[in-house]
Amino acid sequence: MPVAIITGASKGLGRALAEALAARGWDLVLDARTAEVLQETVAGLRAYGTRVTAVPGDVTDAGHRSELVAAAWRLGGVDLLVSNASALGAEPLVRLDALPLDGLRRALEVNVVAALGLVQEALPLLRASEAGAVITVSSDAAAEAYETWGGYGASKAALDHLAAVLGEEEPGLRVWAVDPGDMATDLYAAAVPDDEDPRPAPASVVPAFLRLVDERPASGRYGAPALLEGRR
Ligand SMILES: NC(=O)c1ccc[n+]([C@@H]2O[C@H](COP(=O)([O-])OP(=O)(O)OC[C@H]3O[C@@H](n4cnc5c(N)ncnc54)[C@H](OP(=O)(O)O)[C@@H]3O)[C@@H](O)[C@H]2O)c1
Numbered sequence: 001m002p003v004a005i006i007t008g009a010s011k012g013l014g015r016a017l018a019e020a021l022a023a024r025g026w027d028l029v030l031d032a033r034t035a036e037v038l039q040e041t042v043a044g045l046r047a048y049g050t051r052v053t054a055v056p057g058d059v060t061d062a063g064h065r066s067e068l069v070a071a072a073w074r075l076g077g078v079d080l081l082v083s084n085a086s087a088l089g090a091e092p093l094v095r096l097d098a099l100p101l102d103g104l105r106r107a108l109e110v111n112v113v114a115a116l117g118l119v120q121e122a123l124p125l126l127r128a129s130e131a132g133a134v135i136t137v138s139s140d141a142a143a144e145a146y147e148t149w150g151g152y153g154a155s156k157a158a159l160d161h162l163a164a165v166l167g168e169e170e171p172g173l174r175v176w177a178v179d180p181g182d183m184a185t186d187l188y189a190a191a192v193p194d195d196e197d198p199r200p201a202p203a204s205v206v207p208a209f210l211r212l213v214d215e216r217p218a219s220g221r222y223g224a225p226a227l228l229e230g231r232r
Contacts, residue, residue: 001050002131003075005029005068005122007059008085010038012185013137016202017082017209022048024210027075029053029068031085051075059085059114069121078125080213082135083115083159089151091190096150104151111155116162126173131216133174135209136163138221140179152191160221167219176212177221180205207231 004021008014010032018028022045032038035056042054053071057064072078089107090099115136119126126132140146141153142160160177167175182188184199208227 001025001027001076002079002129003027003029003072003077004080004082005031005072005078005118006082006084007031007068007118010034010041012187013180013183013202013205014082014084015041016206017084018045018052019048019203020206020210021080021213022050022052025050026080027051029055029071029075031055031057031059031064031068033058059083059118060109062117065114065118065121068118069125072122073125077129078122079129079131080133080135081118081122081126082137082209083118084135084137085114086111086137086187087152087155088187088191089155092193093148093152093191095148099151104154107151107155108158111152112158112162115159119166123170127170131174132172133176133213133216134163134166135212136160136175136177138163138177138179140181140223142179149191164219164221173219174212174216175219176217178209178212178227179221179223180208181224 006014009018009030027050038054042052045052055067087107087110089103136159139156141149142156163175163177182199183202205224208224211227
């Protein structure tokens with residue numbers, strides 16, 4: 001069975017993607033910092049009968065990243081690595097004139113440095129896979145200039161660029177940066193607590209990710225709406 005590592009998989013998009021892959025028979029290694037919530041998620045996934053390993057921890061911890069890859073190795077390797085865990089830099093988001101520099105550092109550390117660290121750790125197993133792939137979860141804030149989204153958007157833009165270069169450097173892999181669009185999650189509520197407009201559920205964009213896995217298009221940056229066309 002193929003094996004995926006998904007960071008930030010206790011809730012939101014990460015959990016929805018984990019559920020969809022488990023339903024397709026994937027073995028999974030999942031993380032999040034809050035162990036109890038992660039364990040509840042993993043308990044729910046056991047119904048699919050695949051092997052699911054929970055590794056609680058923070059992606060910024062190099063030892064934790066090694067544990068994630070070691071857990072995947074025990075399941076047989078790494079076929080898919082999804083860098084999904086993310087930090088906003090300020091909750092709620094604030095304009096750049098008020099953005100705490102430590103918040104920006106944290107966003108860069110979680111969204112960029114840790115994502116590359118995990119790729120580096122997993123690369124030997126990804127290269128050994130017959131269909132190795134990396135997904136980095138992006139945002140439209142990486143490409144558009146929205147007030148208050150500057151620090152987070154800068155980190156996602158940096159992540160996009162790392163993904164683009166990785167795709168060039170690793171022609172044997174697929175490297176997809178994916179903008180999922182707005183979703184009703186804790187992250188979105190923390191970013192913009194006063195926004196009462198309804199947002200789509202994370203599960204509604206999962207078919208976009210499954211399309212990438214199924215069709216293996218060229219490495220590059222993809223938006224969920226285009227991937228979802230004709231797919232729902
Ligand atoms: N929601 C949106 O509208 C939206 C739009 C565009 C892009 N995105 C992107 O979509 C991805 C998923 O976000 P989401 O909205 O699904 O968020 P979410 O529901 O808040 O889930 C975030 C997950 O990441 C975990 N996490 C956070 N920091 C972590 C860390 N340092 N180490 C390990 N795990 C960590 C959280 O658990 P713990 O807190 O227990 O660690 C949780 O499992 C992110 O990359 C986000 O930037 C979201």
